[in-house]
Amino acid sequence: MKAPTADKIRRRNVRALCLCLAALAALLALFTLPAYTFETALFTKKSGNTFVGDERYVQARAEVDEKAAAYAAHQPANTVAVAEEVTTRVNSKGETTSMVAFRVVLRQSKTAWDFIASGLSSGGLLLAALLCTASAMGLLFAGLPGTLSKTPLRLSRPRYLLRQASCVLALAALVCVGVFPLATTQMLERDLIARLGNPATPALEQLIGRAEAFLLGGMGGDQASELLAGVTYHSTVWLWLNLPALLLMLCGMIALGRESVTRTLSRGLLYLFVILLCVIILYPYYVMLITGFRSNAETTDMYFTNIFPTRWVWTNVPDIIHRGVVRFLGNSLLLSGGATLIALCCGIPAAYAMSRMRFRGKKTFLGFVIMSQMFAPIVLLVGISQLMNFLGLNDSILGLMLINAAFNQAFAIWLLRGTFVSISPEMEQAASIDGCSTVGALWRVLLPMAAPGIVTTLIFVFINSWNEYTISTVLISTPFKKPITVGITQFSSFNMIEWQYLFASALLATIPVVILFMFIEKQLVSGLTSGGVKG
Amino acid sequence: MNTISVRRKWEPYLWLLPSVLLMTVFVIFPILIVFKLSFSEISKAGVVGRFIGLENFRAAIADRAFAGVMLNTLYWVVSVVGISTLIGFIVAMTLNTRFRGRKIARSIVIFPWATSLVIQASIWNYIINFEYGNLNNVLLNLGFLKDAINWRASYQIEFIWECGVGIFVTVPFVTFCVLAGLQSIDDAYYEAATVDGAGFWKKLTLVTLPLVRPSLTVSTVLNIIYVFNSFPIIYTITKGAPANRTDTMVTYLYMLAFYDQRKGPATALSVIGFVLLCVVAGLYMMISMRKDEI
């Protein structure tokens, strides 16, 4: 790359600074737009057997209007409304029935400033975000003078630190704004609405007081709790737009004095993509964790009251252990370990022959290997079970090991052969000359060199055996011999699915494999490189 | 290929013996049993009877659900294999660039692969539940939604979810196959391309794709086989309901065999599936590996 000229750097910095300023302006503007809309049902009246215009209707309407007027007196204009809904039906006897429902509703929207002013806990986050942004910009301007006029290719140490600090502050602001809706929901749902019936504590009373002032304009009085229970609220798009604004500001700051804005942006997008990817991938595991430690009742909470368990039920773990999960895990380890060893013991010689020797029928053998993959084990259930019966291997883990090893032969041979091919045979030839037998050369020379490929094969076979389900279901009948995939089906019985146990065991079953994977990730990729690609 | 001179003619076969023995006994033998069963009468309880020729095949194909199930299978295999290959390729490209936390990201991408399909399917089944599922819970509590959404409003949408879960669990495999391919590409190629003034797209189509193609072929062939034979996702989420509208061939033949107790046609179907798979995977390999030595 050509070294950028001083003029170019200056223009680049100006652009970055403009981005920061624009983001700041956007942020301030967004703060004055509605962040949340609140709808509070002040009064509801349903009148059955009522037709629009009849006596009952007039009476009900008058009552509702009176209530509405009383509420409207305490509130800003146009926030109190009366909604009327008429339902008319003909029933099975041919009679027409009608029901009228009246609702007096308080509709209002609150901006970020309102939240900050209300003294509610989540408002504090917005205040913090604002302070962070302000000080970030302040620090930026403190380091500014030299950056724009003079043009050093690299920022001087103090300026670099200032810029770094402002980046961190902007990031903190981003996090605060991101957490704000979560905190608001938590505060309103868990701290307030869910506890309205509970005995009052000072903290609760204070919260009720503030919420009442914030949401009802101080007219709640004795009814405050009742009215607050009827609050529904929704975040608006403006609230969420704060996040991209802050993100842009962050990008501007990073770009300042370092690299082009577009490059920073593309870098940012890369990180965003990776983070998004990780979030999506980790989401089911988060669900496992969250649900695995809920109480049975809370797993099927149809009102979605809590994003996290109200109480983390750690006893779910002893419960599932009591019901044999550790035993099943042990069986699975035994099964997968055994299957992997058998697959390797049979696969390595075959792969060796395929890669080092010339003989007739090589192509036939390869076709045979690939064809053996084409049938799903599930389709072969009957055949496999019959075979196992014949061999006397029914209901034994050894039988499962052999089956899993056999069904993974194709992959094992394919991978191992590729690995062996990529290793030059000269070393073995040298070993042979030194008096080593073929087996000795394979054992002492080739295998150590092929370690990555072998590790890869090992992982593949292990995972596949670990995850196998259907054959184990049919072959294993003794409870204490069941592998984990089969063992956990006891949690989804005929009359109840115990989600919490199911997921706690699922988590437990996933951990060993994930740890194995984490340790071996590097080996895996290099093994595939030598194995697969040149295959 | 480098080859060690073989002293005895039968030696290679000796080396192959354990593998051949293992596969013959535990794979080929059951396959033969299934072939035999497909031409036999099988009672509801499961007792195997006399030879009845192609009757099972006729019964399987004559079933009203057959055409729909085959179409579903096509959608299922094409969408899951196609989309996960595309996504896997993009993810692999991303993970091949240098950035902070790449090691962690690579480890995380493996997760779906390391978790049993039965478990994955149960979790997603729970997640997308309308009444108490976690997706609604999270989105509602984060303020993204006003009201809970019925994520399973119709069977078409349910089928799309099933494909989505299929893609979710297949992407890691593709990613790692492609990543392996990418890592084996010599940087010199890219440097040469840069000198020639090639942009991102040019490099992608002229350098990356051709060099990654062998690994893509391998992962695609294996994926066609795995996805075609994949069973737990659909079985856990919809069981093929309503009326086989979300069934693929494997779940359909399972339901046929063990719910409807019509094992004869079910076995015939599995043979049909086998033949189809051989043809498709074989053709694909022939077309894409023509130039490469196997």
Add this chain to the structure above:
Amino acid sequence: MKKVAALILAILITVSCIGFAAAEGDITLDVIICQYGNNTTNWFTGTGINGKSFVQLFEEANPGVKLNLEVVSWNDVYTEVSTRISNGNAPDILNIDTFADYATEGLLLPVKDYCPEALYNDFFPSFIAQSVIDDTVWAVPDLASARAMYYNTDIFTEVGIEVPTTWAELEDACLAIKDFYNGEVYPWGLDMTTDEGQAAFSYYAWNNNGGFVDDSGNWALNSDANVEAVKFAVGLYQNGYTNPRPATQTRYDLQDMFGAGKLAMVITTNQLPTYLKEKNYTVNFGTAALPHNEGAASGATGVMDRVMAFKDDAYPDQAARNEAIGKFLTFFYSPEMYTGWVSMEGFLPAVSSAVSFLVAADPSFEAWLSVLDSCKFYPTAKAEWIDVKQGVINVEQNALLGGDVKALLDELQAKVAK
């Protein structure tokens, strides 16, 4: 390192072989039990009975007889049983719902061969009568459940309507509830899943003078009454009165919705109260007879599962084997075991000796027992039952998608009658 690996492999293989060896001299019975509830496995093979398992207690009480007892989930039990039968490896004792296929193919032992006289006389005769083919009893009932309509009393009070007894009233009630709650409460629970859709068929057909068979016991699936019944049930869905996905929402989903107060009425088993208690739901509910069509008799649905013994011609001492099976049954149906099991699962008993124990423990049982008397059961003794069961589920699911009920039932009838 490789040597260590080889050693480990050797050890693994030896260990799993040892685990597989059985003791000599004893008779070992292979038993398959279906998993009814979340405690079933623990009760039979864990520590569910005062720290011991059923198997342990049985083996202590009956030296010389060993049990290889497996509890299998309902999802997998058909797969496992039929695979084992295909391989000539049937279990000795099986607990499942259907028996006709096994009996007609000559796989089962007649009950009188192994069941002690005293125990045989203890079964409710009306239950035993459900397991007869060609004047031979092939299986004994292990438990029963009755279906009733449960309704949320709070919802009915709030809306101000009466509990419906006829279909017309049901539609009115559904409409009223739907209007009142603006769609936040589903008025009616409908389960037409692949697991249990045949129950839905019986709820409507039997309350419209229809049913699976006609008076002379022949299949009559496409009768006008049945067509009307299925149309009515599907109509409830099409009018938006039911849960949104009848084809995939199982009974647990419905029971959870009912417990959470999101479902006003549901037809389900008498185990519902046990379920609600276990999940800490505090809903107020009542029970009522299933709604019926105007002019039709009201019919309740009963579901019964069975225990049966398979033949094993290769076994040398048939008499000893029969005796061992008899011992198993006697022990299982003894009041100490059986009442504990039935009440744990919340089911209704199949033997009269258990009734007095159960009523003493929970007086509400009595009402259910009288319901059970009037229950109709599925025609499980007919060999085509499996086809019919899956067939009606298929018809229902097609009808939910807008298929023509009459044509679908005609097609099914033609297939089954053939």
